Amino acid sequence: MGLLAAGIGAGIAAIGAGIGIGMIGKGAVESIARQPEASGDIRGAMILTAALIEGVALIAAIVCILLVFFA
Amino acid sequence: MGLLAAGIGAGIAAIGAGIGIGMIGKGAVESIARQPEASGDIRGAMILTAALIEGVALIAAIVCILLVFFA
Amino acid sequence: MGLLAAGIGAGIAAIGAGIGIGMIGKGAVESIARQPEASGDIRGAMILTAALIEGVALIAAIVCILLVFFA
Amino acid sequence: MGLLAAGIGAGIAAIGAGIGIGMIGKGAVESIARQPEASGDIRGAMILTAALIEGVALIAAIVCILLVFFA
Amino acid sequence: MGLLAAGIGAGIAAIGAGIGIGMIGKGAVESIARQPEASGDIRGAMILTAALIEGVALIAAIVCILLVFFA
Amino acid sequence: MGLLAAGIGAGIAAIGAGIGIGMIGKGAVESIARQPEASGDIRGAMILTAALIEGVALIAAIVCILLVFFA
Amino acid sequence: MGLLAAGIGAGIAAIGAGIGIGMIGKGAVESIARQPEASGDIRGAMILTAALIEGVALIAAIVCILLVFFA
Amino acid sequence: MGLLAAGIGAGIAAIGAGIGIGMIGKGAVESIARQPEASGDIRGAMILTAALIEGVALIAAIVCILLVFFA
Amino acid sequence: MGLLAAGIGAGIAAIGAGIGIGMIGKGAVESIARQPEASGDIRGAMILTAALIEGVALIAAIVCILLVFFA
Amino acid sequence: MGLLAAGIGAGIAAIGAGIGIGMIGKGAVESIARQPEASGDIRGAMILTAALIEGVALIAAIVCILLVFFA
Amino acid sequence: MGLLAAGIGAGIAAIGAGIGIGMIGKGAVESIARQPEASGDIRGAMILTAALIEGVALIAAIVCILLVFFA
Amino acid sequence: MGLLAAGIGAGIAAIGAGIGIGMIGKGAVESIARQPEASGDIRGAMILTAALIEGVALIAAIVCILLVFFA
Amino acid sequence: MGLLAAGIGAGIAAIGAGIGIGMIGKGAVESIARQPEASGDIRGAMILTAALIEGVALIAAIVCILLVFFA
Amino acid sequence: MGLLAAGIGAGIAAIGAGIGIGMIGKGAVESIARQPEASGDIRGAMILTAALIEGVALIAAIVCILLVFFA
Numbered sequence: 001m002g003l004l005a006a007g008i009g010a011g012i013a014a015i016g017a018g019i020g021i022g023m024i025g026k027g028a029v030e031s032i033a034r035q036p037e038a039s040g041d042i043r044g045a046m047i048l049t050a051a052l053i054e055g056v057a058l059i060a061a062i063v064c065i066l067l068v069f070f071a
Numbered sequence: 072m073g074l075l076a077a078g079i080g081a082g083i084a085a086i087g088a089g090i091g092i093g094m095i096g097k098g099a100v101e102s103i104a105r106q107p108e109a110s111g112d113i114r115g116a117m118i119l120t121a122a123l124i125e126g127v128a129l130i131a132a133i134v135c136i137l138l139v140f141f142a
Numbered sequence: 143m144g145l146l147a148a149g150i151g152a153g154i155a156a157i158g159a160g161i162g163i164g165m166i167g168k169g170a171v172e173s174i175a176r177q178p179e180a181s182g183d184i185r186g187a188m189i190l191t192a193a194l195i196e197g198v199a200l201i202a203a204i205v206c207i208l209l210v211f212f213a
Numbered sequence: 214m215g216l217l218a219a220g221i222g223a224g225i226a227a228i229g230a231g232i233g234i235g236m237i238g239k240g241a242v243e244s245i246a247r248q249p250e251a252s253g254d255i256r257g258a259m260i261l262t263a264a265l266i267e268g269v270a271l272i273a274a275i276v277c278i279l280l281v282f283f284a
Numbered sequence: 285m286g287l288l289a290a291g292i293g294a295g296i297a298a299i300g301a302g303i304g305i306g307m308i309g310k311g312a313v314e315s316i317a318r319q320p321e322a323s324g325d326i327r328g329a330m331i332l333t334a335a336l337i338e339g340v341a342l343i344a345a346i347v348c349i350l351l352v353f354f355a
Numbered sequence: 356m357g358l359l360a361a362g363i364g365a366g367i368a369a370i371g372a373g374i375g376i377g378m379i380g381k382g383a384v385e386s387i388a389r390q391p392e393a394s395g396d397i398r399g400a401m402i403l404t405a406a407l408i409e410g411v412a413l414i415a416a417i418v419c420i421l422l423v424f425f426a
Numbered sequence: 427m428g429l430l431a432a433g434i435g436a437g438i439a440a441i442g443a444g445i446g447i448g449m450i451g452k453g454a455v456e457s458i459a460r461q462p463e464a465s466g467d468i469r470g471a472m473i474l475t476a477a478l479i480e481g482v483a484l485i486a487a488i489v490c491i492l493l494v495f496f497a
Numbered sequence: 498m499g500l501l502a503a504g505i506g507a508g509i510a511a512i513g514a515g516i517g518i519g520m521i522g523k524g525a526v527e528s529i530a531r532q533p534e535a536s537g538d539i540r541g542a543m544i545l546t547a548a549l550i551e552g553v554a555l556i557a558a559i560v561c562i563l564l565v566f567f568a
Numbered sequence: 569m570g571l572l573a574a575g576i577g578a579g580i581a582a583i584g585a586g587i588g589i590g591m592i593g594k595g596a597v598e599s600i601a602r603q604p605e606a607s608g609d610i611r612g613a614m615i616l617t618a619a620l621i622e623g624v625a626l627i628a629a630i631v632c633i634l635l636v637f638f639a
Numbered sequence: 640m641g642l643l644a645a646g647i648g649a650g651i652a653a654i655g656a657g658i659g660i661g662m663i664g665k666g667a668v669e670s671i672a673r674q675p676e677a678s679g680d681i682r683g684a685m686i687l688t689a690a691l692i693e694g695v696a697l698i699a700a701i702v703c704i705l706l707v708f709f710a
Numbered sequence: 711m712g713l714l715a716a717g718i719g720a721g722i723a724a725i726g727a728g729i730g731i732g733m734i735g736k737g738a739v740e741s742i743a744r745q746p747e748a749s750g751d752i753r754g755a756m757i758l759t760a761a762l763i764e765g766v767a768l769i770a771a772i773v774c775i776l777l778v779f780f781a
Numbered sequence: 782m783g784l785l786a787a788g789i790g791a792g793i794a795a796i797g798a799g800i801g802i803g804m805i806g807k808g809a810v811e812s813i814a815r816q817p818e819a820s821g822d823i824r825g826a827m828i829l830t831a832a833l834i835e836g837v838a839l840i841a842a843i844v845c846i847l848l849v850f851f852a
Numbered sequence: 853m854g855l856l857a858a859g860i861g862a863g864i865a866a867i868g869a870g871i872g873i874g875m876i877g878k879g880a881v882e883s884i885a886r887q888p889e890a891s892g893d894i895r896g897a898m899i900l901t902a903a904l905i906e907g908v909a910l911i912a913a914i915v916c917i918l919l920v921f922f923a
Numbered sequence: 924m925g926l927l928a929a930g931i932g933a934g935i936a937a938i939g940a941g942i943g944i945g946m947i948g949k950g951a952v953e954s955i956a957r958q959p960e961a962s963g964d965i966r967g968a969m970i971l972t973a974a975l976i977e978g979v980a981l982i983a984a985i986v987c988i989l990l991v992f993f994a
Contacts, residue, residue, distance in 0.1 A: 005078025007928025007990050010983035011935030012082030017979040018943025020089025020096075025943075025972030026950035027097035029965045031104030033954030036961040038107040039968075042100045045110075045117060046968060049096030052125050054975050056088040059132045060081035061982045066139050067078050068989050076149025083153030091160025091167075098168035102175030109178040113171045116185060120167030123196050127159040130203045131152035137210050138149050147220025154224030162231025162238075169239035173246030180249040184242045187252075187259060191238030194267050198230040201274045202223035208281050209220050218291025225295030233302025233309075240310035244317035251320040255313045258327060262309030265338050269301040272345045273294035279352050280291050289362025296366030304373025304380075311381035315388030322391040326384045329394075329401060333380030336409050340372040343416045344365035350423050351362050360433025367437030375444025375451075382452035386459035393462040397455045400465075400472060404451030407480050411443040414487045415436035421494050422433050431504025438508030446515025446522075453523035457530035464533040468526045471536075471543060475522030478551050482514040485558045486507035492565050493504050502575025509579030517586025517593075524594035528601030535604040539597045542607075542614060546593030549622050553585040556629045557578035563636050564575050573646025580650030588657025588664075595665035599672035606675040610668045613678075613685060617664030620693050624656040627700045628649035634707050635646050644717025651721030659728025659735075666736035670743030677746040681739045684753060688735030691764050695727040698771045699720035705778050706717050715788025722792030730799025730806075737807035741814035748817040752810045755824060759806030762835050766798040769842045770791035776849050777788050786859025793863030801870025801877075808878035812885030819888040823881045826895060830877030833906050837869040840913045841862035847920050848859050857930025864934030872941025872948075879949035883956035890959040894952045897962075897969060901948030904977050908940040911984045912933035918991050919930050 006067040013060035020053040077138040084131035091124040148209040155202035162195040219280040226273035233266040290351040297344035304337040361422040368415035375408040432493040439486035446479040503564040510557035517550040574635040581628035588621040645706040652699035659692040716777040723770035730763040787848040794841035801834040858919040865912035872905040929990040936983035943976040 028046040032039045099117040103110045170188040174181045241259040245252045312330040316323045383401040387394045454472040458465045525543040529536045596614040600607045667685040671678045738756040742749045809827040813820045880898040884891045951969040955962045 001072065001924065002074035002078070003925035003990055003993070004928045005075045007925070007932030007987050008935065009078030009082035010986040011932035011939065012079065013085040014936040014939030014980040014983040015942065016082065016085030016089035016939070018939035018941070018976050019086065020093030021972050021975050022943030022946035023093035024096035024100065025947035025968065027100045028968045028972065029947065029950045029954045031100045032964050032968060033958035033961055035104035035107065036958065036964060038104055039964045041103050041107060041110045043968060045096065045099045045103060045114060046972070049092050049099065049117065049121060050972060050975055052121055053089050053092050054979070056125070056128045056132060057085040057979045060085040061979060061986070063081040063132070063135050063139060064078050064986050067074055068986060068993065070074070070139060072143065073145035073149070076146045080149030080153035083150065084156040087153065087156030087160035089160070090157065091164030094164035095167035095171065098171045102171045106175040106178065109175055112174050112178060112181045116167065116170045116174060116188060120163050120170065120188070120192060123192055124160050124163050127196070127199045127203060128156040131156040134152040134203070134206050134210060135149050138145055141145070141210060143214065144216035144220070147217040151220030151224035154221065155227040158224065158227030158231035160231070161228065162235030165235035166238035166242065169242045173242045177246040177249065180246055183245050183249060183252045187238065187241045187245060187256060191234050191241065191259070191263055194263055195231050195234050198267070198270045198274060199227040202227040205223040205274070205277050205281060206220050209216055212216070212281060214285065215287035215291070218288040222291030222295035225292065226298040229295065229298030229302035232299065233306030236306035237309035237313065240313045244313040248317035248320065251317055254316050254320060254323045258309065258312045258316060258330060262305050262312065262330070262334060265334055266302050266305050269338070269341045269345060270298040273298040276294040276345070276348050276352060277291050280287055283287070283352065285356065286358035286362070289359045293362030293366035296363065297369040300366065300369030300373035302373070303370065304377030307377035308380035308384065311384045315384045319388035319391065322388055325387050325391060325394045329380065329383045329387060329398060333376050333383065333401070333405060336405055337373050337376050340409070340412045340416060341369040344369040347365040347416070347419050347423060348362050351358055354358070354423065356427065357429035357433070360430045364433030364437035367434065368440040371437065371440030371442070371444035373444070374441065375448030378448035379451035379455065382455045386455040390459035390462065393459055396458050396462060396465045400451065400454045400458060400469060404447050404454065404472070404476060407476055408444050408447050411480070411483045411487060412440040415440040418436040418487070418490050418494060419433050422429055425429070425494065427498065428500035428504070431501045435504030435508035438505065439511040442508065442511030442513070442515035444515070445512065446519030449519035450522035450526065453526045457526040461530035461533065464530055467529050467533060467536045471522065471525045471529060471540060475518050475525065475543070475547060478547055479515050479518050482551070482554045482558060483511040486511040489507040489558070489561050489565060490504050493500055496500070496565060498569065499571035499575070502572040506575030506579035509576065510582040513579065513582030513586035515586070516583065517590030520590035521593035521597065524597045528597045532601035532604065535601055538600050538604060538607045542593065542596045542600060542611060546589050546596065546614070546618060549618055550586050550589050553622070553625045553629060554582040557582040560578040560629070560632050560636060561575050564571055567571070567636060569640065570642030570646070573643040577646030577650035580647065581653040584650065584653030584655070584657035586657070587654065588661030591661035592664035592668065595668045599668045603672035603675065606672055609671050609675060609678045613664065613667045613671060613682060617660050617667065617685070617689060620660050620689055621657050624693070624696045624700060625653040628653040631649040631700070631703050631707060632646050635642055638642070638707060640711065641713030641717070644714040648717030648721035651718065652724040655721065655724030655728035657728070658725065659732030662732035663735035663739065666739045670739045674743035674746065677743055680742050680746060680749045684735065684738045684742060684756060688731050688738065688756070688760060691760055692728050692731050695764070695767045695771060696724040699724040702720040702771070702774050702778060703717050706713055709713070709778060711782065712784030712788070715785045719788030719792035722789065723795040726792065726795030726797070726799035728799070729796065730803030733803035734806035734810065737810045741810045745814035745817065748814055751813050751817060751820045755806065755809045755813060755827060759802050759809065759827070759831060762831055763799050763802050766835070766838045766842060767795040770795040773791040773842070773845050773849060774788050777784055780784070780849065782853065783855030783859070786856045790859030790863035793860065794866040797863065797866030797868070797870035799870070800867065801874030804874035805877035805881065808881045812881045816885035816888065819885055822884050822888060822891045826877065826880045826884060826898060830873050830880065830898065830902060833902055834870050834873050837906070837909045837913060838866040841866040844862040844913070844916050844920060845859050848855055851855070851920060853924065854926030854930070857927045861930030861934035864931065865937040868934065868937030868939070868941035870941070871938065872945030875945035876948035876952065879952045883952045887956035887959065890956055893955050893959060893962045897948065897951045897955060897966060901944050901951065901969065901973060904973055905941050905944050908977070908980045908984060909937040912937040915933040915984070915987050915991060916930050919926055922926070922991060
């Protein structure tokens with residue numbers, strides 16, 4: 001049961017990171033294209049929010065790696 | 072059963088954080104591009120709402136880590 | 143069964159908070175960008191509705207934490 | 214079975230509150246940005262509808278808390 | 285089985301109320317912002333339709349509370 | 356089995372009423388805002404269609420209440 | 427099995443009526459707002475199509491009521 | 498098994514009729530509002546396509562009624 | 569098993585016909601409203617494509633009726 | 640098992656044909672309304688792509704009919 | 711198990727072909743309506759991409775026919 | 782189990798190819814209609830990306846054919 | 853179990869590649885049509901991101917091929 | 924169970940990478956087409972966010988490869 005959770009959980013975490021960081025990245029490249037001189041502020045907000053998502057996704061990945069070695 | 076929940080729950084929490092913070096981050100970078108001089112207010116609202124989502128997602132992640140060691 | 147519910151329920155609660163607060167946060171940063179001088183009223187409505195969602199999500203998280211220790 | 218329902222039901226209730234209050238909050242902050250002088254009427258309609266959703270979500274949460282102590 | 289239905293059914297009812305009243309509330313605040321002098325008529329239609337949804341959702345919640353005490 | 360159906364069926368019926376009456380209510384308040392002098396005709400069509408949905412949803416709710424007492 | 431089908435089937439039928447009549451009702455009130463003098467023709471088409479949906483939904487509801495008394 | 502299929506199948510058929518005739522009805526009332534003098538042709542196409550959907554949905558309903566009496 | 573398939577399959581076929589013919593019918597009434605003098609060509613294309621969908625849906629319905637009498 | 644697959648598979652094939660030919664038919668009637676003098680070319684492309692979908696859907700239907708007589 | 715897969719797999723393949731070729735066909739007829747003199751190039755790209763989808767869908771159908779005779 | 786996977790997997794692969802190549806083909810025919818003199822570059826990018834999707838879909842199909850003969 | 857995973861996993865990987873590369877390819881052909889002289893830069897970004905998706909999809913396909921020979 | 928997780932998890936990870944990098948790549952090529960002289964900044968943000976998604980997806984893929992050799 002733990003092994004089942006490890007594989008599927010890691011995959012779902014990748015979907016989470018994909019949806020979230022994908023939306024941010026899409027917004028960021030379009031915003032830079034519209035307002036190139038504000039690219040510093042945009043990159044700051046982009047990295048800040050992407051890091052918050054990456055954090056939760058990595059925690060989920062670590063939980064799944066733990067499950068591989070525990071179960 | 073607890074191990075199954077740990078992996079899948081952590082993955083779902085990552086989706087939650089991804090959808091939510093992704094929408095906020097997308098809105099924020101587009102708003103900064105449209106109104107660069109209001110970037111302070113925008114960043115404030117962005118961090119405030121992202122932190123509320125991050126909080127619930129981290130609680131879910133902690134519940135899942137607890138489950139790994141309990142189950 | 144309780145452990146299974148704890149992990150998945152906490153994850154689903156994070157999705158709930160993510161969808162809801164994400165929509166509010168996205169609307170708020172875009173509204174501040176469009177009308178910076180109304181940012182006080184906007185922040186007030188933003189915090190009020192985000193708090194209502196956060197409340198239900200935290201109750202769900204607490205129910206899940208209870209389940210970890212009960213089950 | 215009751216414990217399973219408690220966790221998942223509370224999570225689903227959080228999704229319900231998230232979708233509903235999120236849509237209202239998004240509409241409200243955008244409406245205040247478009248028409249700041251009508252913010253009193255807007256806030257009134259916002260709180261009225263958000264309270265109706267919050268009520269059903271809290272009833273669902275209470276049902277789930279009951280289930281934790283009964284089952 | 286009845287306990288399982290109680291928790292999940294109450295949660296689903298909260299989604300029903302959330303989707304429905306959320307759409308109405310979103311439309312109402314945007315309509316008031318566009319036409320503030322028609323806010324009386326708008327509020328009337330808003331309350332009428334929201335009450336119809338709230339009624340079905342409350343019946344569902346009551347069915348679920350009955351299930352907690354019966355099952 | 357009947358108890359399971361009662362809770363989940365009542366919840367699904369609330370979703371049905373929520374989606375349907377929510378769409379009608381959203382359209383109605385926006386239509387009143389656009390054409391306030393036609394609010395009588397609009398309210399008539401709104402009540403007529405909302406009643407048709409409410410009818411089916413109430414029948415579903417009654418079926419579910421029957422199930423609670425039969426099963 | 428028949429009782430399970432009765433509750434869930436009635437709920438799904440309510441979703442069917444909700445989606446369909448909701449779309450028609452939304453279109454109708456918006457159309458009346460755009461062209462008030464054609465409200466007779468619009469109401470005719472609205473009632474005709476809503477009745478077709480209502481018919482199938484009521485047949486589904488009757489099937490479910492039959493199931494309650496048969497099973 | 499047949500009873501289960503009867504209830505759920507009838508409900509799904511109602512969704513089918515709801516989605517389809519709802520889209521047609523929505524398009525029809527909006528088209529009549531845009532071009533009132535073509536309402537004869539529009540009503541003809543509306544009834545023709547709605548009847549095709551109604552036919553399949555009624556066949557599905559009849560299959561489900563057969564199942565109630567056979568199973 | 570065959571009876572289960574008969575009911576659910578007929579319902580799904582009604583969804584298929586609903587989605588498809590609904591899209592065609594919606595497009596057709598809107599097209600007639602925009603270009604009334606091309607209503608002959610439009611009706612021709614409408615009937616041709618609707619008939620292709622109706623054909624597959626009727627075959628599915630016939631398969632389901634066969635299943636009722638075979639199983 | 641084969642009977643179960645026959646009914647559900649035929650239903651799903653009808654959804655496939657419905658989605659696909661519905662999109663083509665919707666596009667075709669709207670295109671004819673916009674450019675009536677190109678209706679020959681449009682009808683050609685419409686029939687060609689609709690036939691490709693119809694082919695796969697009919698193969699799926701034939702597989703399902705085979706299953707009725709084999710299983 | 712193989713028979714179950716044959717029916718459902720063929721149905722899903724029809725959905726795949728429906729979604730894909732439907733999108734291409736919709737785009738093609740709209741493009742021909744907008745630019746009738748480029749209909750040769752459009753038809754070329756349409757057939758090329760539709761054939762790639764048809765190929766995979768036919769392979770899936772053949773796999774399913776193999777399953778009928780093997781299982 | 783392998784036979785079940787073969788049929789369903791091949792069907793899902795057809796959905797993958799359908800969604801992907803369908804989006805590309807739709808974009809390509811619309812782009813050619815908008816800019817006929819760039820049809821060489823457009824066709825190049827179209828074939829390149831479609832081939833990448835076709836490759837993965839064919840690998841999935843081959844895996845499924847292997848499963849038919851192995852299981 | 854491994855054989856089941858091989859077929860379904862390969863199919864899901866094809867959906868992943870289809871959604872991702874399809875979005876990129878659609879964007880690329882539309883971008884080339886809008887700005888033909890930037891087609892070099894566009895093709896570069898297209899190939900870079902498509903390769904990242906293709907890589908993960910191929911790894912998933914290889915995992916599935918491994919499963920066929922291991923299980 | 925581990926083998927089942929390996930195949931499906933790797934497939935889901937490919938969907939995650941596909942959705943995320945696909946959205947970024949689509950945004951990037953459209954942004955380069957709109958603002959070719961900002962292509963350096965755009966490519967930088969594109970690679971940064973795509974790498975974050977690729978990282979989580981590769982971790983998920985590695986977890987799945989581990990599962991193949993462990994289970």
